Amino acid sequence: MLGTSDLAVAAAAASVPHIKLNDDDEIPQIGLGLLRIKDEDVAPVVETALHLGYRHIDGAAGYNNEGGVGNALAATGYNRGRKREKLWVTTKLRDSEQGYDSALAAFDRQLSLLRVEYVDMYMIHWPTPFDWRAGETWKAFAKLREEGRVRTLGVCNFLPEHLERLHKETGEWPAVNQIELHPTWQQRDVVAFCKEHGIAVEAYSPMARGADLNAGNGTIAEIAKAHNVSPAQVILRWHIENGTIIIPKSVHEERQRQNLDVFGFALTLDEHAAIDALDGPKRAGHDPLTFSYA
Structure with a gap:
């Protein structure tokens, strides 16, 4: 793996664009994902990311590590005051707690665990169409927004x-739709719908949990070699150029550095098109029509 200096990372962190949302808020385009990190292990991961310059942390009740995240925010001073104002904190509601009253109660618990006074974005984690409660849940979310405890x-x-x-039930479009999105699963119909309705697209599993690093029989590796960067940086750069918000997860400091350092090169039109051409029919994660998380 290619190394990245502290100076380069600091410059990269300062270069992270902000995506303007349909509520006029602005979200840093690169964040740190926290899926599958144990509660007792997550604090140093978050602290390292904050030190490197990450200013966007993406968590969820379903990850079962909000307490550890809260400890990291408190230890670094990013839970209060001016430092807090510079950090974007996202969390998500457990699917089992969807509904009006249950969502409000859940949020109180989550806010306490995170040790913050507000979160920047609160999200419905899965649509659960087989047990649809998103309309009532959204009304609870709107109440939290009115109270100033949620921004977006x-x-x-x-x-x-x-x-x-x-939209039919609430009259609103969400500001962000976070979906599985990577070169071999591009969900172009979902992305097009979101763009048409002013909904920002945020990609989780932006590298298909590592599987896409070898996609296209060496396509990604060839592009990486041409720019003297890692295959991961190539994929993340492709997302950046598409205007997608990304939340790559890594518990390793050097990979966190690299994931932030994607602003010192640009893909050619042919390289970008070559990655576009890797789109395929198989997701790496779960089906929104049937899945419920936590």
Whole structure:
């Protein structure tokens, strides 16, 4: 793996663009994902990322590590005051706690665990169309927004039909739709719908949990060699150039550095098109029509 100096990372962190949302808020385009990190292990991961310059942390109740995240924010001073104002904190509601009263109660617990006074974005984690409660849940989210305890409202894994149903019930489009998105699973129909309705797209598993690093029989590796960067940086750069918000996860400091350092090169039109051409029919994660998380 290629190394990245502290100076380069500091410059990269300062270069991270902000994506303007339909509620006029602005979210850093690169964040740190926290899926599958144990509660007792997550604090040093978050502290390292904050030290490197990450200013966007993406968590969830379903990850079962909000307490550890809160410890990291408190230890670094990013839970209060001016430092808190510079950090974007996202968390998500457990699917089992969707509904009006249950969502409000859940948020109180989550806020306490995170040790902050507000979160920047609160999200419905999965649409659960087989047990649809997103409309009532959204009303609870809107109340939290009115109270100033949440700034921006978003959803995850919503397909166009779910976004339309939510809009019909609430009169609102979410600011962000966080979906599985990577070179071999581009969800172009979902992305196009979101763009048409002013919904920002945020990619989780932006490298297909590492599987896409070898996609295209060496396509990614060849592009990486041409720019003297890692295959991961090539994929993340492709996302950046598409205007997608990304939340790559890594517990390793050097990989966190590299994931932030994607602004010193640009893909050629041919290279970008070559990655576009890797789109395929198989997701790495779960089906939003059938899955419920936590």
